[in-house]
Amino acid sequence: xxxxxxxxxxxxxxxxxxxxxxxxDFAPPPPPLYQGLIVxxxxxxxxxxxxxxxxxxxxxxxxxAAAKAKLxxxxxxxQVAVNARQLAQVAPAxxxxxxxxxxxxxxxxxxxxxxxxxxxxxxxxGAVAAFxxxxxxxxxxVEVPDESFQRLVEQMRAALAQNxxxxxxxxxxxxxxxxxxxMVGTLMAVxxxxxxxxxxxxxxxxxxxxxxxxxETALKVPAAQVRITERGLTLQ
Numbered sequence: 001x002x003x004x005x006x007x008x009x010x011x012x013x014x015x016x017x018x019x020x021x022x023x024x025d026f027a028p029p030p031p032p033l034y035q036g037l038i039v040x041x042x043x044x045x046x047x048x049x050x051x052x053x054x055x056x057x058x059x060x061x062x063x064x065a066a067a068k069a070k071l072x073x074x075x076x077x078x079q080v081a082v083n084a085r086q087l088a089q090v091a092p093a094x095x096x097x098x099x100x101x102x103x104x105x106x107x108x109x110x111x112x113x114x115x116x117x118x119x120x121x122x123x124x125x126g127a128v129a130a131f132x133x134x135x136x137x138x139x140x141x142v143e144v145p146d147e148s149f150q151r152l153v154e155q156m157r158a159a160l161a162q163n164x165x166x167x168x169x170x171x172x173x174x175x176x177x178x179x180x181x182x183m184v185g186t187l188m189a190v191x192x193x194x195x196x197x198x199x200x201x202x203x204x205x206x207x208x209x210x211x212x213x214x215x216e217t218a219l220k221v222p223a224a225q226v227r228i229t230e231r232g233l234t235l236q
Contacts, residue, residue: 071161072125074178076171080107083179103183106190110182117150124166124174125157127181132156132218134185136228138192138211144228151232184214 084103091099110130111121119126129152133144144152160166169177188211195204212223219226219235227234 069120069123069125069157072123072157072166073120074122074124074127074171074174076175078179079172079175080104080179083176084183087180087183102187106183106186107179109190110186113186114182117146117153119150119153122178123153123157124178124181125160126153127178127185128156128160129153130185130189131181132185132215132226132233133228134188135211135214135218136226138188139208139215139223139226141192141208145230148228148230148232151230152228155232188214 081100081104084100084107085096087103088096088099110127113119113130114121114123114126117126129149133149133152136142137144166174166177188207191207195207215223215226221235225236227236
């Protein structure tokens with residue numbers, strides 16, 4: 001999930017929306033909606049999902065990619081503005097409109113990444129992968145190579161395809177999950193890079209703490225145990 005060409009307008013909007021006192025306090029953990037849809041992602045208790053190192057000693061068989069992608073699509077009309085405003089509610093009232101615009105621009109950036117990497121449009125698996133990768137990058141201050149991110153997308157597609165909560169979710173819930181996961185994940189990845197231009201130790205600590213909380217809420221393990229490598233996601 002290497003974001004090399006960050007729109008300057010997104011960085012500028014992000015910095016304008018934050019001050020040292022509140023910087024990155026807005027980065028929300030997954031709302032309760034996500035709990036019923038995707039948690040647990042790995043209901044069989046895999047410690048190293050899909051790597052062939054689970055208790056059974058066997059990896060998860062791969063279905064044809066096109067068939068799996070159909071199972072993780074977010075149907076329905078776009079709700080970007082609504083979902084951005086909902087995420088922005090955790091920001092101070094005076095900054096909510098700015099933050100909503102930041103989330104909208106973050107989603108636009110994700111759609112470019114989606115096209116660049118050949119991820120099907122509206123694929124919830126890609127958005128969930130972006131959420132995990134973006135927060136992982138923020139927490140560890142590292143890049144996730146595109147190849148590792150694509151492997152992570154495959155893992156999330158397999159996990160969601162087997163997840164009863166996700167399968168039974170409404171079209172609106174799936175659309176919300178897709179858009180908000182993409183918004184938050186991309187924002188975390190972009191914000192990490194913005195600190196290189198505008199160092200702020202106090203804000204960076206809040207930022208990393210938010211990233212850790214996001215990972216732990218979504219994956220139900222300590223953030224320190226999360227790894228993304230060429231094998232994709234492992235929980236050590």
